[in-house]
Each structure stands twice: as C-alpha cells, then as structure tokens.
Amino acid sequence: MSAFNKNGWVSLAEICDERQLVTDVETGKKVLRAAYFSSMNAMIEGAYQFARFFEELHQNGKVYCSISPEAFYFNLKSGAFHFEGEELLGEAYVQAPDVEKTDFTEFLAPELVEFLAEGPEEQEGTEDVETFRECYSFETDRYFMAVYLFEYFFHTGSPFEGKKMVNRCFLSPEEKELFRAKEGRFCMEPGEEENIPVKGIQDKLIQYWNEYPEILQKMFQKAFLDGGRLRELRPTEVDWKQLLVRMAMDYKSCHCGFHGFSYRLLQKENGTLACPKCGKIYYPLTNGLDRILLAEGEKLYECQTGRNPMDKDTVTGLIVENRQKKGLYGIKNVSQGVWRGFYPDGKLKDIPNGQGIPIWNGMSVRFELGEEWNLRLVQQTEERKEDEDEQTV
Numbered sequence: 001m002s003a004f005n006k007n008g009w010v011s012l013a014e015i016c017d018e019r020q021l022v023t024d025v026e027t028g029k030k031v032l033r034a035a036y037f038s039s040m041n042a043m044i045e046g047a048y049q050f051a052r053f054f055e056e057l058h059q060n061g062k063v064y065c066s067i068s069p070e071a072f073y074f075n076l077k078s079g080a081f082h083f084e085g086e087e088l089l090g091e092a093y094v095q096a097p098d099v100e101k102t103d104f105t106e107f108l109a110p111e112l113v114e115f116l117a118e119g120p121e122e123q124e125g126t127e128d129v130e131t132f133r134e135c136y137s138f139e140t141d142r143y144f145m146a147v148y149l150f151e152y153f154f155h156t157g158s159p160f161e162g163k164k165m166v167n168r169c170f171l172s173p174e175e176k177e178l179f180r181a182k183e184g185r186f187c188m189e190p191g192e193e194e195n196i197p198v199k200g201i202q203d204k205l206i207q208y209w210n211e212y213p214e215i216l217q218k219m220f221q222k223a224f225l226d227g228g229r230l231r232e233l234r235p236t237e238v239d240w241k242q243l244l245v246r247m248a249m250d251y252k253s254c255h256c257g258f259h260g261f262s263y264r265l266l267q268k269e270n271g272t273l274a275c276p277k278c279g280k281i282y283y284p285l286t287n288g289l290d291r292i293l294l295a296e297g298e299k300l301y302e303c304q305t306g307r308n309p310m311d312k313d314t315v316t317g318l319i320v321e322n323r324q325k326k327g328l329y330g331i332k333n334v335s336q337g338v339w340r341g342f343y344p345d346g347k348l349k350d351i352p353n354g355q356g357i358p359i360w361n362g363m364s365v366r367f368e369l370g371e372e373w374n375l376r377l378v379q380q381t382e383e384r385k386e387d388e389d390e391q392t393v
C-alpha cells in the first residue's frame, strides 16, 4: 500500500457524515471533527478530478469494476483528489470482479444487481466469471459515478431512497437493491410524489438540493431517469466535466464576502444583476445560450474565451477600471489570443494581449473561437427601437 497521509483528506463516507475521525495532535486521542470543503470551488474541483479519473481510465480501455466508493479521497482545502489503489491500475480491469465478495449496495447499476441476484450457482466456473466481468462496462462505471456524485454533493444516501423505499421493510441488502433496480424511482424526480425524500431521514438532501444550480439537478435527473436503466442516457465523464466547469464559472465570490451561484444575484429590470449584499452590478455578456457575468474584479477563463473548453483555471481576461475614465470598466485581454471588439457605434477593433474593450451597452466581443458575445441591456424606448432594428439586419 502507498504511504498516503490522510490528514486533511476525506472519503465519501466522511463527506456525507460531515465529520471525520482524526487524531488530536496534543492528546493523541481520536476525536470527531467537522469535515467540510473549505469552499465551493474546492468541492467542484474534487468532483471534477473524480470525473477526470474515470475519463482517463476509460480512455485507456479500463473499467473500474470495484463498486467500492472507499478508494477515493479529497483534500478539504483544495479539492485535490487521490485514488488509493494506484497499484491496481495496470490491469485491464481496475479490480477483477469477485461475485462472492460483491456487496449489494446502491452503487451497483441495475443490470449488475439483476445479474448478481440470479444466484451464485449459475455463476460457477471460469465461463461464468467471464460473463460476470462482461457485465461491467463504461456504463456501469457511469452509474457508479452518478450515485457517487449524488452522495458527494448532497451528503446523503442512495438517490432512490425516498418515501417508497424508506417505508418498506427489506430482509436483505440484496432484496432492497433488487427492488430498487426493478421498481426504483429517483427521489428527486420532478412532479413525482411517490418517492420524495423524507423529513427526519433525508434532511441534508432536502436542504442542499435547491442550493445548487438547476443544471446540476437536471444532470442527476437525467442520470437516474427510469431507474437509471437507460444506460445510453447515463452522463459520461465528459458530460460531468463540462457541467462542473459551468458550475465553477457560475459561482461568484464578491469582494464584500458574498459567495453563491449566480441565481442568487438579484435580477434588475434593465437585465443586469446585483450582488444581494453590496449591490455590485454584474453585466451579462451572452452568446444566446450561456452567459459571462462582467463585474469589477471578475476574471475570464480559458474555457470561456479560449480553445480549451475544460480549462477553468487559466485566466484569460480581467475586468479593470479605465485609467482615464473613472467608473468605466473594460475587459482586458491577458491571453495570447486576439479578440475582436464591436463597439456600439459600429467601430471594430482587434484586441490583442494587454488591450481591452469598454463594457458598454450594445458592445459585442468575439473571443478566440469567433463566437459572438453581446451585452444588450433594456434601454429607453428610443434606444430600444434602434436595437430591434439592428437585430433584424
């Protein structure tokens, strides 16, 4: 085994428990300490690294057959990720599946549960072990990932453990998981009351569900649609990475101390948004599908302006105040690419590294990919007419 030092690192069970057993430096005794990520960014980073781990595995043609969630660790401060099983990674399968040793848990994809439940008598001999191996796939890994991330974000148990499951008596884990595989219903399915989370049992899920942006909720709904049986609909590693990059970009940390996803900003009549604590204005630059919120002190990243849609760490743009005109802010290009700016008066300007474009209503920017990002705020009636004319061109 590796000499991995677990200080400051947590497993999924500890994340869900929000506590961890640590050795007190002074007394040497084991004590329970609160275990929370230091920031939302760290939490998103951990999930991103987790998805990337599976991406690399699958790119190498390997499958994480072990359905054990215990091999993954996250650093509470930075979100750094550690897989405690590197020695297994040389195999075609990360861990050769063992029918006898496989526990029935919520991490097993429905098709695996059904296969295992058929009984060991039908699975003896090498031939059947091969069949069992074949049962594991990228899709069973994707099911595992979705359950794992569900518990990771909501600090809760199985995504199927709502009213319908909780109120039922199961004689064994096998019976429970078989029921879930056959009749289970995702407990956060919209418009569905049959299996809603139960107060007193799933308080954390109820509390945290709405804290996250809708894109995350929708991803889980997609993952567990129809009991997760539709394998081809299960989100892939890349789907998760894209989502997590969007979440990272959507999370705002204002200089006043406010932290939150952008849905928590106040929507103004003219289309801008405001920090709920200090009132700082965010100007939405949009390409029609996505938006970049521009405000003093905000940064733009490679995934927004450059060619690598997964790079959420490299800063490519800064929102800075104009040296000559106080109160006028602009986007400064600090990337190596050349952008193109379209001024409200029709002027066009190349924006290389070190240059910028003022944030004016009616402006547009083409970043490296050539897609147009516009700032269009609701204006006075006259001006609005002009805008409409422009749009029809």
Ligand SMILES: [Zn+2]
Binding pocket: 254, 255, 256, 257, 258, 275, 276, 277, 278, 279, 280
């Ligand atoms: Zn603020």
